[in-house]
Amino acid sequence: DQQVKQNSPSLSVQEGRISILNCDYTNSMFDYFLWYKKYPAEGPTFLISISSIKDKNEDGRFTVFLNKSAKHLSLHIVPSQPGDSAVYFCAASATGNQFYFGTGTSLTVIP
Amino acid sequence: GAVVSQHPSRVICKSGTSVKIECRSLDFQATTMFWYRQFPKQSLMLMATSNEGSKATYEQGVEKDKFLINHASLTLSTLTVTSAHPEDSSFYICSASGLLYEQYFGPGTRLTVT
Numbered sequence: 001d002q003q004v005k006q007n008s009p010s011l012s013v014q015e016g017r018i019s020i021l022n023c024d025y026t027n028s029m030f031d032y033f034l035w036y037k038k039y040p041a042e043g044p045t046f047l048i049s050i051s052s053i054k055d056k057n058e059d060g061r062f063t064v065f066l067n068k069s070a071k072h073l074s075l076h077i078v079p080s081q082p083g084d085s086a087v088y089f090c091a092a093s094a095t096g097n098q099f100y101f102g103t104g105t106s107l108t109v110i111p
Numbered sequence: 112g113a114v115v116s117q118h119p120s121r122v123i124c125k126s127g128t129s130v131k132i133e134c135r136s137l138d139f140q141a142t143t144m145f146w147y148r149q150f151p152k153q154s155l156m157l158m159a160t161s162n163e164g165s166k167a168t169y170e171q172g173v174e175k176d177k178f179l180i181n182h183a184s185l186t187l188s189t190l191t192v193t194s195a196h197p198e199d200s201s202f203y204i205c206s207a208s209g210l211l212y213e214q215y216f217g218p219g220t221r222l223t224v225t
Contacts, residue, residue: 002114038214044147044155045155046155087214089214089216091216099204099216099218099219100216101206101214101216103215104214
């Protein structure tokens, strides 16, 4: 059973606009969340994290929002750049050890 | 949705012994599986790409004689850490590739070498 879901397989955004990537989870025990970015033929690289005690974390152009009641988190990229084109994975953990990943959303930023 | 399992979820072994970790795609055939290693608060590090029926492709810096990968079937890949040392203690994660870009990740295996 997929405990972390990314229901949008792909997303296209114009350069300079906002990209919003969504992630839903089912396990209410999850208390730590991460976003990864992955280019083809490379391993995922860490982008940004958020713990359940917060509802927002910002790092430069990247902001992650957490809505615990809805079991939903989102990654906002503003402004979007062509170099942001990649596959984005969200991951969640209940213990800080074992992570559950979404299946990814492929973002294309159009110049 | 597709599910990938890993076994065991946690293992503790003594230095010098070997440990095998299994990665299974439960409801789809995965021609390609990936093995990652995660250090605390760091990105996943891709160790190797495993294609069914052929030798794994290792990333630079990963010792292929130490981390033996076998992808014997379309649903099973194994990672064997040979002659484990305490510095091999880490979190090992596998993923299986679907038809397009998507990857289905296993829950990971916590290896502790004492």
